[in-house]
Amino acid sequence: MEMTGEHRIAAPRSVxxxxxxxxxxxxxxxxxxDTLEKTSPTEMTATVTAKVGPVKASFGGQVTLSNLNPPESYTISGEGKGGAAGFAKGGADVKLVEDGDGTLLQYAVKANIGGKLAQLGARLIDGTAKKMADDFFTRxxxxxQQRAGDAATASAPAPTPAAATEIPVPIPVPAETVVTPPSPAEAPSFATAEPIPAPQPVPAAGSVPAAGPAPKPAPAVAPPPRPAPPPPAEERRGGLSPAVWITALIVIVLVLLYWFL
Structure with missing residues (x-):
């Protein structure tokens, strides 16, 4: 019996x-x-219960590893005896090929079967062997995959505690002072403002003021009187003004009319 195949495993080749x-x-x-024990770095003993068609038997045997080329390939060979059910003897070449983040496992099996198992027919034996191989690779x-996940978790660095979040403290911004110009009614009147006092003389540096009463403030200087308007030209010449003699003339005319009429 010969059987070849390959299976992709989602784990690194070393794993x-x-x-x-x-x-x-x-x-x-x-x-x-049922049992599988390692007796040396390259030898193991095992007991397996298998059912092929109507024949069910427990096989005990020895497994040997050879042609070791870690972590790329090796050859596994062994022989199992099942008493009256017969025996099985053979080996398999196993090769591991890196496939991205996974591994492609390739195998080629050669086996010889004797006893009652050999009488069941090659089709039944091949079908049973293929099913056992599929179950083996699935498990x-x-x-x-679980071992690779555990290794990745163990090698991952421990999460560092989150740094304390600093809350920014708002800086108070002084409010802008808006200067509103005064209205015409509120504007200061310079016409009614009090007169500004005359500046006092500043004593020279190092001089000591004389003792005595404080000097009185200078009296306010009154503005000079406005000159009177000049008299009319007639008054300046010494004659009557036109208004006076015209009025007198009218009065005289009225008196004369009264007396003669």
């Missing part, structure tokens, strides 16, 4: 290589495996 050499991982992955891939 898959360790799994293929771990007896506990292999025991949980091989269908019907083995799950084991490797």
């Amino acid at each position: 898959v290589w360790e799994g293929l050499n771990d007896p506990e991982v292999l025991r949980r992955s091989i269908p019907g495996c 083995f891939a799950a084991e490797m």
Whole structure:
């Protein structure tokens, strides 16, 4: 019987290589495996219960690893005896190829079967062997994916505590002072303002003021009187003004009319 195939495993090649050499991982992955113990770095003993068609038997045997090329390839060979059910003897070449962040496991199996198992027919034996291989790789891939996840978690750095968030303190901004110009009614009147006192003389530096009463403020100087308007030209010449003699003339005319009429 010959069988070849390949399976992609979502784990690094180094992790898959360790799994293929771990007896506990292999025991949980091989269908019907009851025990699997490592007796030397390259030898293991196992007991497996298998059912092929109507024949069910427990096989005990020895497994040997050879052609070791870690972590790329090796050859696994062994022989199992099932008493009256027959025996199985053969080996497999296993190769690991890196495939991105995963590993491609390629295998080629050659086996010889004798006893009652050989009488069941090649089709039945091949179908059973293929099913056992599919079950093995499904379980083995799950084991490797979990191991890769655990290794990534262990190697990840511990999260650092979040730094305290600094709350910015608002800086008070002084309000802008708006200067409103005074209205015409509120504007100061310079016409009614009090007179500004004359500046007092400043004593020279180092001089001492004479003792005595404080000087009285200078009296306010009254403005000079406005000159009277000049008299009319007639008054300046010594004659009567036109208004006086015209009035007198009218009075005389009225008196004469009164007496003669």
